[in-house]
Amino acid sequence: MTILITGASRGIGAGLAAAYSARGQEVIGTGRSVAAPVQLDVTRPDSHAKMAAALDGRAIDLLICNAGVYLDKGHALEDGYGADLWAQTFAANVTGVFLTIQTLLPNLRAAPGAKIAIISSQMASSTHAPGGSYIYRASKAAVLNLGRNLASDLKTDAIAVGIYHPGWVQTDMGGKTADITVDDAVRGLVARFDHLSIATTGCFETWDGRAHAF
Numbered sequence: 001m002t003i004l005i006t007g008a009s010r011g012i013g014a015g016l017a018a019a020y021s022a023r024g025q026e027v028i029g030t031g032r033s034v035a036a037p038v039q040l041d042v043t044r045p046d047s048h049a050k051m052a053a054a055l056d057g058r059a060i061d062l063l064i065c066n067a068g069v070y071l072d073k074g075h076a077l078e079d080g081y082g083a084d085l086w087a088q089t090f091a092a093n094v095t096g097v098f099l100t101i102q103t104l105l106p107n108l109r110a111a112p113g114a115k116i117a118i119i120s121s122q123m124a125s126s127t128h129a130p131g132g133s134y135i136y137r138a139s140k141a142a143v144l145n146l147g148r149n150l151a152s153d154l155k156t157d158a159i160a161v162g163i164y165h166p167g168w169v170q171t172d173m174g175g176k177t178a179d180i181t182v183d184d185a186v187r188g189l190v191a192r193f194d195h196l197s198i199a200t201t202g203c204f205e206t207w208d209g210r211a212h213a214f
Contacts, residue, residue, distance in 0.1 A: 001026065001062065002025070002058065002060055003060075003063075003064065004030065004055075004060050004104065005028070005029050006040060006067035007031065007042075007067030008029030008031060009029070009031035010171070011169070012119070012182060013029070013064075013067070015183065015185070016066065016190070018186075019187075028060075038054060038055070039051075040067075040100075042092055042096030042097070042100055043092050043095065048100065048103040051104075052103050055104070055107055058110075060104055060108050062114070062117065063100070063101065063108060063115070063116045063117070064119070065116065065118045065119060067092065068096075068119065069088065069089055069093065070089075070133075071089050071136070072085050072134065072136055075132075075133075081135055086135050089136060089139045090138075090139050093136075093140065093143055094146060097118060097143050097146060108157075108159055109159070113158060114157075115161075115197075116159060116161045117162050117192075117193050117196065118147040118161065118162070118163045118164065119166055120140045121165055122165040122212060123137045123140050124141040125144075125204075126141070126213075127214075143163070144204060144214070147161050147202070147204075148161075148202050148204075152202070154201075155198060160196050160198050160200065161201050162196040162200065162203050162204075163203065164192055166185045166189060166207050167180045167184065167185045167206065168180065169182055169184075169185045170182065180207075185207050188207035192205055192207065
């Protein structure tokens with residue numbers, strides 16, 4: 001089984017890479033650094049083209065779209081949320097996910113029963129709206145919608161798509177006071193990805209197995 005994880009150089013991505021490697025599965029981790037096993041800046045079409053060339057002919061059983069940014073944390077409604085942050089965030093969190101999946105479709109189609117796992121957030125849900133973080137929330141809602149529609153289109157290819165809230169995790173993004181550790185999140189997410197199938201495609205679930213309201 002071959003697994004490709006975007007944003008695998010730190011945080012949840014690094015934890016997932018370590019967990020799958022420990023299970024003896026082949027892991028391809030991407031990152032923006034030249035030191036990454038596969039260099040990929042998800043916002044750059046030319047970077048996707050280089051990845052496609054490097055992985056030409058290799059089947060990918062599980063694609064985990066984990067790379068993302070949270071640039072508007074703590075911004076004030078009165079003077080924050082600049083247009084540049086909207087563009088950067090959507091380029092990484094939405095367009096970057098789409099381009100990754102589009103680029104790797106031949107690799108996924110080459111693996112019987114392939115799966116795509118998209119890391120979104122509970123902040124994508126219209127039922128979880130306490131205010132603030134407008135850009136991040138909007139981007140995660142958009143990628144949730146993207147995942148749901150991809151699940152419909154890829155069903156004929158027998159490629160399952162799941163969308164996941166990883167929990168509030170103690171990472172650079174989540175902060176030290178977050179609810180759960182990276183290890184907690186990784187254990188839960190791996191179990192969710194194992195359970196993903198065509199029967200559950202289009203699901204929006206939490207790291208600990210609960211269906212999340214849209």
